[in-house]
Structure formats: structure tokens, C-alpha cells
Amino acid sequence: MYKIKDGFIVRKIGNQFMAVPVGGRTSEIHGIIALSESGVLLWSALENGAEEQALADILTENYDVERSVAEKDVKAFLDGLQKQGVLQ
Amino acid sequence: MIDCQRFGDDFFDAISGWARVNKIPLNTTFELTPFCNFSCVMCYIRLNKETAKKQGEMLTAEQWLQIARQAKDAGTLHLTLTGGEPLAHPDFWEIYAELNKMGFLIYLLSNGSLIDEQAMDKFRLYGMPHMVKLTVYGASDETYQRVCGSADGFTRVSRAIDLLKAAGVPVKLTSTIVKENACDLQQIYAFAREKGLSMQHTISVHKSSRGSLNTAETSRFEFADFPEEITLEALEKSKFPNQQSPFAWCASRGKNLVVTWHGHFQLCTMLSEPYVQYSGDFLSDFHKLDNLLDEIKSPEECQGCEWKEFCQRCPGILCSESGHPEKTDKAFCLMAKRLQDLYIRKKEETQL
């Protein structure tokens, strides 16, 4: 199960989504994290905790995308978040 | 490909361009207080209690937070806290703690003197600023005494830098060089190098139209004061092509907003006229201000002025120097004349 740490606010400015660290989280994460529209869907699911398969489901349900591509995208997304130190 | 990357400059450039076109207050500055624990000779904002009282009422912490919530809804991402000295505001921590929950990138503009261990504990508790920009006024406590009236200002700013760096907060240093601290210029850069930080200095100092009693006219340097250092090439480059609009060179228009300590919405700290008094509706006040700015015209004298190529005017600077963006100021105009004289002299010398 993957879960995002608390202490972020997702904002939309113009047509750009971003996660901004707030409060004590700013000591750890510097700056903001860009999110695409599909990234925001995954992010919201990850706020409550989600498995890789469930995340891939979200993509296939909301976008016209092959399962294998969705799974690859989810992996890359989680990998990115891990590198940023955003996952619990 | 699903983005989850830290933003780079490209992103900020793009969003900044978008904000300008769409008139979104992406960058908002809260000038929390006109008061300061320093009394720098070149400051154009600091007021004494009596003058401040005549100008208006300070916004309350609750008002700042209301403005902040509305600024967030209106699209502000970069929020700068300045003053005076922002940390000298009696409710600074109350305001800061709440702002830090809202999702801004907070920039703190400070003289650094109040950033001590206790302040760092509070930052750790409420959240770190995205960046701290510190102004360095000299390279010794003696110079700080002369420029800022502070006996231990240099020691304190040096401590602030160490504490912020140890906490991983990005720090930027700037300096304003005037006659009172020019002797420290080299040491100021050496100090920045020692701390592993970049430093940028300016000699640009303006009179104040905001009731601050600064000594700009006697303290400041002009470019023409450096006839040996300033090259013909540099002078060529610093020429201002003819401006179509008074805001032709203004990078702030359309996306920046300053809210002063008494609730004036202004384009920048220098352009205090025109302003809109905060009415309770952030976005409508921002747009009202933008409409007022549309009406600003260049001073008539500038039309046929023979020195205009060497005049670094903009509405903000004119407002600071003359009290109004549509008026000129003789002493300011003479700075352009002296620069042009120097240019002509240099040109003649190269042709000989």
C-alpha cells in the first residue's frame, strides 16, 4: 500500500496543478511538485492510501489507455514520488 | 507521462507569462509593518509612530489572513513578507503560522537581526520559508551602526545566515551601497563568499514619497559618479529606448501586487499612487488598481526631453522621487543629464 505523507495542499493555478508542502512539511520538501490532471487523480487516491493495481484502475477508468501503459505510468509516478520523498 | 516533478525555472516562466496575460496576482507582497528595529539611511518605507498614525491604521492579523485566503483563491503562489522588518510585527508568528498552512511559497525579506535560535524553533514548528532574502548593509558592526543605527547588526545577520543554512533554507543576499557603507563593498562580497552565498548589490536608492525620512539625496551614488569604471559600452547598453507606455519596462504589471501595512493595494512598494484601499474583496480591488494604472501617463516634460535616453524612469521611480508617477523631479532629471554628459564626453574621447 502506498500513501502520501500529510502536509501538502494540491492547488490549481491557471491550468497547472501542483502540490505545495505546508506547515512542518516545508522543512523536508523544498518547492512544489507539478502534477498533471491524471497525476491529481492518483495523488488524491494516495492521500488515503492505494495499491498499485487500484491506481492503474483509476487511469483505465478515466482515460482511454491500455492497461499495460497505465501500469507503467503508475510505476513511473510512484517512482517519482518516492524520489521526492513524498511517500510514507 | 504523468508529471510529478519539482518545478524548474521553465515552469515558473510559463506560469508567470500566463499570469501577466490573464491579470492574475501570482506574486503578492504583504508589507506587514512600516516599523523596523533598524533605521537605515536609505530606507523609503520605515515610519515613526506619529507619521504612521497620520497615514492610517495597521491591518490586524485577522485582516491579513482574510486577504491571504482571498489571494490564494485569486491565484497567488509566491507570497513575500516584508516591512519594515516583518519579524518586528507584534503578531508576526500568528500570521506566519496560518499563512504557512495555506499553500503559498513564502519569501521572507528581512534584515536578519531577529532570526535567532528561538525564531528558528518557530520556523521548524510552523514551516520553513521557501526562501529568505537578507539585506546586508555592511561587513562590520561599526558599519551597521553608521548605516542602520544598530550596534550588533552584522553579528546578528551573520548568525541568521548560519542558522538558516543549517536548517536547509535557501538564502539570498543583497546589498544597497550608499556613501555610508561603500568602503565595505569588497568585504561584503568576501563575506558572502565565505558563507557560500551569492550576493547582488545595487546603488539604486530613491527618495521616499511615503513619509519616510531617508537621506537618499545625500547618501546615494549616481552612475555618473564612476566616470573611470563605467565604459562607453556599458553606457550604450544602459540607454533606454523610447518608451511607448510608462510601464514598457515594468516586469511587475499585471501579475504583482503589494498590500501595504494599512491595506493599500499598490503595484509595487514605490508606486504608492494610485492605490486602492482594501474593501474586503481582494480580486475586485486588484482589478480596480489595474484599471487605475491604465490611466497613468508619462510626464509631459519627458516627451521632448533631451536626456530621456539616459533616464531610468518608470512610474514607481517617478512616484518615489517626485511624489507622483506623472511628475518629474529636478534632482532626478539631473542624474540623467550627468549620465548623458558622461556618454558624450566618452564618445568624444574615443573619437580623438
Ligand code: SF4
Ligand atoms: S519600480 Fe517601476 S518597473 Fe518596478 S515594479 Fe514599480 S513601476 Fe514597475
Ligand code: SF4
Ligand atoms: S530626465 Fe526628467 S524629463 Fe527627462 S525623461 Fe527623465 S524624468 Fe522625464
